[in-house]
Amino acid sequence: MMPAPLAEVVSEFQEVADQDKLRLLLEFADELPPLPADLEQAAMEPVPECQSPLFLHVDSANPERVRLFFSAPAEAPTTRGFAAILAVGLDEQPATDILAVPDDFYSDLGLAALISPLRLRGMAAMLARIKRRLRSSEAPPGPAISAGA
Amino acid sequence: MPLPADPNPALTAYAHPERLVTADWLSGNLGRPGLAIVESDEDVLLYDTGHIPGAVKIDWHTDLNDPHIRDYINGAQFAELMDRKGISRDDTVVIYGDKSNWWAAYALWVFTLFGHPDVRLLDGGRDLWISNGRDTTLDVPTKQTPGYPVVERDDAAIRAFKDDVLANLGSAPLIDVRSPQEYTGERTHMPDYPEEGALRGGHIPTATSIPWAKAADDSGRFRGRAELDELYGFLKPDDKTIVYCRIGERSSHTWFVLTHLLGLPGVRNYDGSWTEWGNAVRVPVAVGPEPGGAPGAS
Numbered sequence: 001m002m003p004a005p006l007a008e009v010v011s012e013f014q015e016v017a018d019q020d021k022l023r024l025l026l027e028f029a030d031e032l033p034p035l036p037a038d039l040e041q042a043a044m045e046p047v048p049e050c051q052s053p054l055f056l057h058v059d060s061a062n063p064e065r066v067r068l069f070f071s072a073p074a075e076a077p078t079t080r081g082f083a084a085i086l087a088v089g090l091d092e093q094p095a096t097d098i099l100a101v102p103d104d105f106y107s108d109l110g111l112a113a114l115i116s117p118l119r120l121r122g123m124a125a126m127l128a129r130i131k132r133r134l135r136s137s138e139a140p141p142g143p144a145i146s147a148g149a
Numbered sequence: 150m151p152l153p154a155d156p157n158p159a160l161t162a163y164a165h166p167e168r169l170v171t172a173d174w175l176s177g178n179l180g181r182p183g184l185a186i187v188e189s190d191e192d193v194l195l196y197d198t199g200h201i202p203g204a205v206k207i208d209w210h211t212d213l214n215d216p217h218i219r220d221y222i223n224g225a226q227f228a229e230l231m232d233r234k235g236i237s238r239d240d241t242v243v244i245y246g247d248k249s250n251w252w253a254a255y256a257l258w259v260f261t262l263f264g265h266p267d268v269r270l271l272d273g274g275r276d277l278w279i280s281n282g283r284d285t286t287l288d289v290p291t292k293q294t295p296g297y298p299v300v301e302r303d304d305a306a307i308r309a310f311k312d313d314v315l316a317n318l319g320s321a322p323l324i325d326v327r328s329p330q331e332y333t334g335e336r337t338h339m340p341d342y343p344e345e346g347a348l349r350g351g352h353i354p355t356a357t358s359i360p361w362a363k364a365a366d367d368s369g370r371f372r373g374r375a376e377l378d379e380l381y382g383f384l385k386p387d388d389k390t391i392v393y394c395r396i397g398e399r400s401s402h403t404w405f406v407l408t409h410l411l412g413l414p415g416v417r418n419y420d421g422s423w424t425e426w427g428n429a430v431r432v433p434v435a436v437g438p439e440p441g442g443a444p445g446a447s
Contacts, residue, residue: 026194052192075247075276077194115193116210118396 002105003097006089013109022114028088029081032070041071045133047125052076054083056126058133063095068130078115082123085109086130095134101127151267152183152241160272162374164412168405169272169371170243172281179203179284185240188275189256190247191398199285201245201278205234206289209252209398213259219421224301227263235292238265245271245278249362249369255401258418262302270405273370280368307404309391309417311425314353315432319443321389323356326403327423331395332358334436347427351436353393355443357383361399364406377411384413393419393426 002010009028016024035041044055052072059067068091070083085106090098106123154167155174163169178184179202186204188196196206207213212230215222222230236242242265246253250270260268271278279285304310314323330336334350352358363380366372372380384390390407392400397420404418426432435441 022194022197026197029194074198075195075279076192077198078192081194113216114211119191119193 001097001100003090003093003101005093006085006101006105009085009089010105010108013111018110018114021109021111025081025085025111026077028084029077032072032080032084032087035069035071039069044069044071045129047122047129052079052122054079054122054126056083056129058130058137060095060134060137063134063138065092066095066098066134067091070126078119079122082106082126085123086126090130095138099131099134101131103127150183150239152178152181163371163410165409168269168409170269171272172278172283175201175243175271176283183240185234185236185242187234187236187242187244187253187256188246189244189252190275191252192247195247195275197287199287202284202286202288203290204245205236207234207244207256209255209259213256221259221262221302224263224299227302228297228299231297232294235290235294236297237294238297240267242268243271244268245274247275249276249365249402250274251361251398251402254405255398258307258401258404261307262304263300264303273368276369306415307408307417309393309419311419311421311429311432313417314391314393314419314426317389317391318353318433319355321391322384323353324390324392324400324403325352325356325358326361326392326394326400327352327358328360329358329438331423332356333438334434347423349427349434351427351434352423352440353426354433354435354441356393356435356440358438358440359403361394361402364403371406371410374410377406381407381411381413384411386413388413388415390416391419392416393422395423396420397422 013021013024039057041055044057047054047056055071057069068087070087072080072083103124106120112120155170157171157174159171160166160169186201187207188200188204189207189209190196193208213221242260244253244257253270253274257268257270325332332352336350359380364372364377392403394400397418400418400422404416407413407416433444
């Protein structure tokens, strides 16, 4: 299950032809919101799997309305574009809905033939880190008990 | 006819200064007939955010690699690409890109596989051009040219395969240009994506660790001749040096330095690199900071 705003982004990509997909991704990159003034990039979590610098902050104080913040330089428009897709699609969504997003949702964007697999992985890494943050803030205090593999 | 070389004194100490141009030279030659400018980036969107006037985009992944087999395109595909990008066989091609010219050097190396006679790098690449505040444009050239000849790729001179590396272990110098963590084996894959890294970490035995970035300064320009001589001075002119990284792009940068800036003949780039070696069955692997010896050597 995908939250409605993310499903909308995916269908937007599916509706355009290949070369226009890159143009659409660039439009997303241009629209990545700037960081709020009280967030320092230095205090954010780096995502080293992205080949260009990307910083991520997950605020799950209200699990019904998780806030996501991203920072990536203008010289890395693809990374910015990926971040913007997640910002548009998942910001302000409930934690349970974000955790339910399929890890490979990005394959539905149809970018695989246009972007090297290496770069697409950056998108998966961002989502994985967001989920990890949500899971760790969800965990009850005390020793973690694994339910087994 | 090739354009005259950039006479800038900053370049004259290099073995083949005609393989490099400065941003000043390129600015002064924009629009000149016989000059083709190519941007080749890691980031596929960067060209579309603005590029050097007249530059065409060539993507290392979608343009230069075969879509199915892990190999480069063939002579007919390269000729078709050149025609589509408006590049003639006798054009002087200047390539530049992001990340200190990693992908530009990789593209130059692929152009060299097809023997394109005059292909050069823009020193400092895209970042220096932009940070200098030089002209950029959003206009994408539409010029196409017919008749780039079909020249079959010649891999023998500058490309090494896994079997070449194995056959030369202990006799030809190997240079590993990856990060120290990749070299020692501390890092085998990227967190969360174990299936997409290499199954084994470390380096090819006997390989010397010289991260590619040591050959570039903070602006992305190549370091001067004296510094490069010091860095690679242990290599001898008749060495058949092989360089590698993860997929062959960072090592293209080092290949360019050794071949064109220091004038060492016979240097080859092993493009299979660690994504092949670290996944191959029964090849020797060394871990830790020492190069390690060739198997079977006493």
